[in-house]
Amino acid sequence: MKAIYLDNAATTQIDEEVVSLMLTSMQENYGNPSSTHQFGRKAKTAVETARKNIAKHFNVSASEIVFTAGGTEADNLILNNAVLNLGVKRIITSKIEHHAVLHTCEFLQKSQNISLDFVKVDEFGNVNLDHLEELLSASDDKTLVSLMHINNEIGNILNVDAISALCKKYDALFHSDTVxxxxxxxxxxKETPIDFIVASAHKFHGPKGVGFAYFKKGFGILPMFFGGDQERGARSSTENVHSILGMEKALSIAMNQLEKDRNYLESLKLYFIAELKSISDKIEFNGLSSNLDKSSYTILNVRFPVMNAMLLFSLDMAGIAVSGGSACQSGSNKGSHVLAEILNDTNADKTSVRFSFSKFTTKKEIDITIAKLIELL
Incomplete structure (x- = not known):
């Protein structure tokens, strides 16, 4: 039996072209980018070319991109800089952010005595814009707003244009976890002036352990790591050359195929929703994940009408990989802090499963998953 992978919001299969490029780099491009000899210069040139190519996708300059070990480090680098380097005294976030943001904000609240406010979200996970404006207008302290572009558990798409406009109105900085x-x-x-964004390559068919932070031009960067002068002093540590090149290749492929992949996955997600509804009209969807206009086409968070504590395990035993919450909590018994925040007690007690798709997901895999769910439920 072929295993079925429906946990792409946790990580994605590496594209074969990316693997091929990284293998060639490992074999031929092994110099240290900090070395001044020809091997080092070759590696440095490759890294800087990748930086320029990545920057072009976001209409920014290469100097605004800092390579990191992934989205979590990038979030930490940005939030720490906001407080320790840019004078931020107050952070506004929500209780349904990724823990890379929530736990860092809580640490900064305790260690740096910053104010930490949480904007309200409704039962679907929508940010209350009126409450955000109320919070922004309540203090003259230098403020950072940190709200994720797409929620990793329920797939909701944030109205980043509206948030950006409010931040500009109240002279607040805007950080968005865009992983x-x-x-x-x-x-x-340039169209949506977010001050800070982050990326993690393994979310778009690149390698694990590499990502980047975007710092809008004009913001100095205080490093969290010391010992070298890599990344223009922003991040000490020898650059992960092969993974950086793999990330650039994966992003290039993703952006070139974006419309094709989006159309395919939207149709697949709609098909899955229809098949789930045919099982039971009592099956519901958490957040806005069933609304293709307001959620990511890669994520569907399904709430089944019963409590089945063994459902994830049973699916895994059947060769079907899914998640019950964010990937960082997979295998834990803590449950989802996102669902705990937006669901009432009755719905929170029901079994919820996050299915997430990629360009490698097939309709046949969806059919097999539906058949197994009918058997298990």
Whole structure:
């Protein structure tokens, strides 16, 4: 039996072209980018070319891109800089952010005595814009708003244009965790002036352990790591050359195929929704994940009408990989902090499963999954 992978919001299969490019780099481009000899210069040139190519996708300059070990480090680098380097005294976020943001904000609240406010979200996970404006207008302290572009558990798409406009109105900085958006949606940072965004390559068919942070030009960067002068002093540590090149290749493929992949996955998601509804009209969808206009086409968070604590395990035993919450909590018994925030007690007690798709997902795999769900439910 062929295994079925429906946990692409956790990580994605690496594209074969990316694997091929990285293998060639490992074999032929092994110099240290900090070395001044020809091997080092070759590696440095490759890294800087990748930086320029990545920057072009967001309509920014190469100097605004800082390579990191992934989205979590990028979020930490940005939030720490906002407080320790840019004078931020107050952060506004929501209780349904990724823990890379929530836990960092809580740490900064305790260690740096910043104010931490949470904007209200409704039962679908929508940010209350009126409450956000109320919070922004309530204080003259230098403020950073940190709200994710696409929620990694329920797939909701944030109205980043509206948030950006409010931040501009109240002279606040705007950071968005864009990990689930990059490689799947176009982001033009000239049209939507977000001050800080982050990426993780393994979310768009690139390698794990590499990503980047975008810092809008004019913001100095205080490093979290010390010991070298890599990344223009922003991040000490020898650059992960092969993974950086793999990330650039994966992003290039994703952006070139974006419309094709989006059309295919939207049709697949709609088909899955229809098949689920045919099982039972009591099956519901968390957040806005069943609304293709307001959620990512890669994520569907399904709430079944019963409590079945063994459902994820049973699907896994059948060769079907899914998630019950964010990937960082997979295998834990803590449950989803996102669903706990937006669902009432009755619905929170029901079994919810996150299915997430990629360009490698097939209709046949959806049919097999539906058949197994009918058997298990």
């Amino acid at each position: 689930q958006a990059i490689g799947h949606f176009k982001i033009d940072l």
